[in-house]
Amino acid sequence: MSAAASGEQPLLSLRGVRKSYGTGAARKVVLDGIDLDVAEHACVVVVGSSGSGKSTLLRVVDLLDDVDDGQVLLDGEDVADPWVDANAVRARLAMVFQQYNLFPHLRVLDNVTLAPRVVHRWPRAEAEQAGLAMLEKVGLAHKARAYPDQLSGGEQQRAAIARALVTGPELLLLDEVTSALDPELVGEVLDLLLALRDEGTTMLVATHEMGFARDVADEVVFLHEGRVHERGTPAEVLDDPRRERTREFLRRLR
Template identity: 55%
Template sequence: MKHDRGEGPGGPVLAVEGLWKSYHGAPVLRGIDLSVEAHEVVCLIGASGSGKSTLLRCVNLLETVDDGTIHLDGVEITDVRADPDDVRKRMGIVFQAFNLFPHMTVLDNITLAPRKVHGVARPEAEERARELLDRFGLADKAGAYPDRLSGGQQQRVAIIRALAVRPRLMLLDEVTSALDPELVTEVLGVIRELKAGGMTMILTTHEMGFCREIADTVCFLDGGVLLERGTPEEIFTDPREPRTREFLKSVLDARRI
């Protein structure tokens, strides 16, 4: 793998340059450039189908890219010699579907990757898991099975499972969209705590108020193009692009109905 960019300590955690991705000849991502600094929270917003989830899947190497590069701490992870499994050890990704193993307890779900992928001894993995469960208000659920948990609790477990491997970067893909409104708050609280702890994160969300609160940088994707980026104040108060203004107006009008 290439180590020629010189990032790492003091450089961006993630650098995406000229990223293209198509499905069956139809472009989904069109020349995306994105840089994420250590401890930065980047929110991706845009209509469904704009490419937000695909971008996260490319960063995690769940999708192959057609053109462009992705660097993690200065190392090109899109290099053909890169080991995707090794790269994924350094990232946590959480989807809108919880993807918990139904036949495993909460504790076993959380400790599986540390033990099987990272080689952590069971006692150490379980100690870490219990610390995280306690931190996020689920200490009494270690022995429960996923079907005994609410949707909000399942999503918190999914986030804890990703945190258990001590990731360099967290990717959160619409983690509240499958939840009933009253359960959204508890999951957003977890993300707030992650930000307070300095976790580097990229998240996609339709929760505009939360995005404005949590993000350091907001990126608006439209038709696979990163059309505009800026601080929450810039994007939500005075966006430059007419398409950004149109999108935000439609989202906010829908919330008033």
């Protein structure tokens, strides 16, 4: 059930969010008035063709990109306001990208504990205890002392997810986290995300994995040309879409 339907304030709300790049004739509108809610402990999955605005949507939530107009409300606070402390907001969120972005010269445990030690000022012993616990959770405790190039792609992405989760973020943002993986490695990352969903981790996910969307999403949002073209339960959007553009998108995937 959505936050709006239950009467609860969503953890995240986007209202009329607009974002464009370039100027003049070269200006490209990427987000064109996005309205979106993510309830606490819910998983909202965003799907759409390349260029539909999925990644930009996550970047404006994480304040990596400024919005041109609209509100990004985190627990009721407009964090898109220029006066807001962006670093304080990002400390409440965590984002995992398509590429793992692990530091190759640091061991896995050091990658996972870098933000807790440097940004959050945790003592090393506390950070390493939390980091080892998180690596255990994602099935990588035995790789804690390894370097990233000694891990498979799936293991590196799981390490990146452990790094994102170690400080206990309120919202986890995931941007096509399986797109850089070989097909045989996708399943281990999707299994981890499914487990996180079952534990109640609040997630906003951009993905092209329709099976994952069907299995874990509370709501599926189909973006087209920077707009929410259709939204609903996985069964509604993926199995019985109302809009022809949604049906065309799903036919191409199949």
